[in-house]
Amino acid sequence: MTPLDDDLLTALRAARPDPGYQPSATSPEARAMLARIVQAPPAAPRPARRWWLLAAPGSPPAGRPATRRRTAAIIIAAATAAGLTAAVLTLQPANTTGASPAAMRLLAEIAATAAAQPSPPVRDSQFWYINSWVAYQVCNGGSGNNCLLEKPHERQIWQSVSNLCVTGLLRENGQDTPLAETPNNPNGGIGTPLSGTSPSKPQCVDRGHMNDPTYRFLQSLPTDPHALLSLIEQEMQGQQPRPQEAFTTIGDLLREAIAPPRVSAALYRAAALIPGVTVVTDATDAIGRHGVAVAMTYQGVQSEWIFSKQTLQYLGERDINTANGSITGEAAVLQRAFVDHPGQTPG
Amino acid sequence: VDPETRFREVFELAYAPLCRYARHRGLTGPDAEDLVAQTMEIAWRRIREMPATEPLPWLYAVARNVWRNSARRDRRRRELLARFRVRPQDVACQDPGGLEPGALRAALASLSGDDQEILRLVAWDGLAPAELAVVLGCSPNAARTRLHRARSRLAARLGIGPDLQRGALPGHKQGDGLDSVEV
Numbered sequence: 001m002t003p004l005d006d007d008l009l010t011a012l013r014a015a016r017p018d019p020g021y022q023p024s025a026t027s028p029e030a031r032a033m034l035a036r037i038v039q040a041p042p043a044a045p046r047p048a049r050r051w052w053l054l055a056a057p058g059s060p061p062a063g064r065p066a067t068r069r070r071t072a073a074i075i076i077a078a079a080t081a082a083g084l085t086a087a088v089l090t091l092q093p094a095n096t097t098g099a100s101p102a103a104m105r106l107l108a109e110i111a112a113t114a115a116a117q118p119s120p121p122v123r124d125s126q127f128w129y130i131n132s133w134v135a136y137q138v139c140n141g142g143s144g145n146n147c148l149l150e151k152p153h154e155r156q157i158w159q160s161v162s163n164l165c166v167t168g169l170l171r172e173n174g175q176d177t178p179l180a181e182t183p184n185n186p187n188g189g190i191g192t193p194l195s196g197t198s199p200s201k202p203q204c205v206d207r208g209h210m211n212d213p214t215y216r217f218l219q220s221l222p223t224d225p226h227a228l229l230s231l232i233e234q235e236m237q238g239q240q241p242r243p244q245e246a247f248t249t250i251g252d253l254l255r256e257a258i259a260p261p262r263v264s265a266a267l268y269r270a271a272a273l274i275p276g277v278t279v280v281t282d283a284t285d286a287i288g289r290h291g292v293a294v295a296m297t298y299q300g301v302q303s304e305w306i307f308s309k310q311t312l313q314y315l316g317e318r319d320i321n322t323a324n325g326s327i328t329g330e331a332a333v334l335q336r337a338f339v340d341h342p343g344q345t346p347g
Numbered sequence: 348v349d350p351e352t353r354f355r356e357v358f359e360l361a362y363a364p365l366c367r368y369a370r371h372r373g374l375t376g377p378d379a380e381d382l383v384a385q386t387m388e389i390a391w392r393r394i395r396e397m398p399a400t401e402p403l404p405w406l407y408a409v410a411r412n413v414w415r416n417s418a419r420r421d422r423r424r425r426e427l428l429a430r431f432r433v434r435p436q437d438v439a440c441q442d443p444g445g446l447e448p449g450a451l452r453a454a455l456a457s458l459s460g461d462d463q464e465i466l467r468l469v470a471w472d473g474l475a476p477a478e479l480a481v482v483l484g485c486s487p488n489a490a491r492t493r494l495h496r497a498r499s500r501l502a503a504r505l506g507i508g509p510d511l512q513r514g515a516l517p518g519h520k521q522g523d524g525l526d527s528v529e530v
Contacts, residue, residue, distance in 0.1 A: 006498070008446070008498060009466070009469060010470075011451060012455065012466060012471075012501070015447075015449075016470070018370050021366070021370050022363070023363045023366035023367065024362075024363065025359045030362050033384050034358050034387075036384075037384070038355075038391060040388075040391070040392075299377070
């Protein structure tokens with residue numbers, strides 16, 4: 001008996017991408033990877049990064065209940081993040097070259113503007129509300145050639161300012177999707193059933209982290225740009241080289257989040273320390289507003305953060321395929337506010 | 348067996364399956380290589396914790412966490428939107444008899460992340476229910492139930508009833524592990 005005696009799963013198997021793909025462990029890439037990995041001793045201490053903590057399954061695999069194990073991981077991760085915040089203050093930034101001179105000047109002005117924004121008091125029970133228009137590239141089929149940019153559409157999100165386990169809301173494409181993180185599902189509750197999770201009684205406490213922050217988490221970040229960049233680089237080691245990783249992370253924090261003015265300013269000042277960051281003198285966001293952009297290019301995609309030339313406020317972002325100039329994603333942020341309930345719009 | 352010899356054996360065994368795992372999740376080129384390399388690095392560092400027999404499901408669990416963590420970073424911009432780009436009502440209007448690859452992939456993409464991953468692990472990566480249980484960190488029975496439910500939801504998105512395929516083709520065995528699960 002195998003699951004593939006099942007006709008539907010058999011049909012699904014036939015629909016897998018690239019069925020003829022035959023990777024080989026004896027290929028030069030594989031050999032190089034193996035040689036690189038075994039250079040380090042196997043017992044080397046694990047870096048204190050969240051993704052390491054969550055990346056290894058429990059051992060033995062059929063051991064403790066998943067819930068307890070993962071809850072523990074969250075607590076450890078939170079403690080680690082707090083420890084890092086204190087520890088990085090003494091570290092030097094990885095790069096001292098930084099952005100282009102024009103980008104440094106622009107980001108300094110943007111940071112000064114951001115720092116001067118008002119900072120209303122926020123209660124733990126509140127939610128941030130971010131209203132944006134977004135369009136992303138949709139590719140049909142596995143080939144990757146068949147891609148189109150969607151029409152921009154409205155996207156509204158509500159998330160607790162203090163706890164990701166409190167159910168939030170995503171409203172997009174005419175659909176309401178509850179957003180919740182449960183102890184069983186620390187890595188992504190989006191789209192999953194909300195068994196037992198309600199706004200009044202969250203089952204866990206998660207203040208968030210670099211790639212899924214809450215306002216309280218952002219409040220806790222260092223406001224020294226070097227310390228902040230070091231923290232981002234340490235927490236976010238992942239798929240891309242460090243400068244791109246940091247740029248992407250900061251970009252994600254700017255788009256659909258609200259940071260306190262001092263932290264917003266520090267994020268811009270940290271971006272000014274990233275090598276390869278440049279200025280694009282004219283860029284257009286998802287609803288056609290023109291502005292000046294801070295940009296970085298990686299693997300044929302130029303990612304731009306777009307700001308009003310008049311006010312230096314963040315307008316939105318755009319990703320451009322440098323090979324053919326086509327837009328692969330765009331966004332425009334229209335409103336950010338704190339509200340009392342998911343689904344509530346300000347004013 | 349010293350750790351390095353053991354790791355080299357595991358690498359030999361797991362390299363191709365992990366590359367396919369990455370490919371099945373839409374990763375190519377450097378992104379796919381990074382997922383495999385990060386998974387292997389964790390395996391190497393934690394070689395002493397790896398199960399002595401059948402390390403592959405353990406490695407899938409590592410890969411799954413690495414992938415989810417990297418996917419999460421820009422989930423707001425891509426992963427999440429990808430999940431919503433096919434709406435259930437669109438899928439339900441498609442020809443249910445076809446089960447053609449595009450419709451199946453679209454229906455799969457409309458499911459919750461967990462359902463998608465369970466179905467991919469079984470149908471695309473070829474895991475047996477007992478191996479799925481290791482990856483999900485639950486009992487084999489619970490894994491079967493979750494697979495059965497995910498399969499039912501896939502069938503519903505395709506606009507076909509849960510019974511339509513049972514025994515529909517010659518050679519189908521009655522009473523296999525999937526069908527015997529009571530939900």
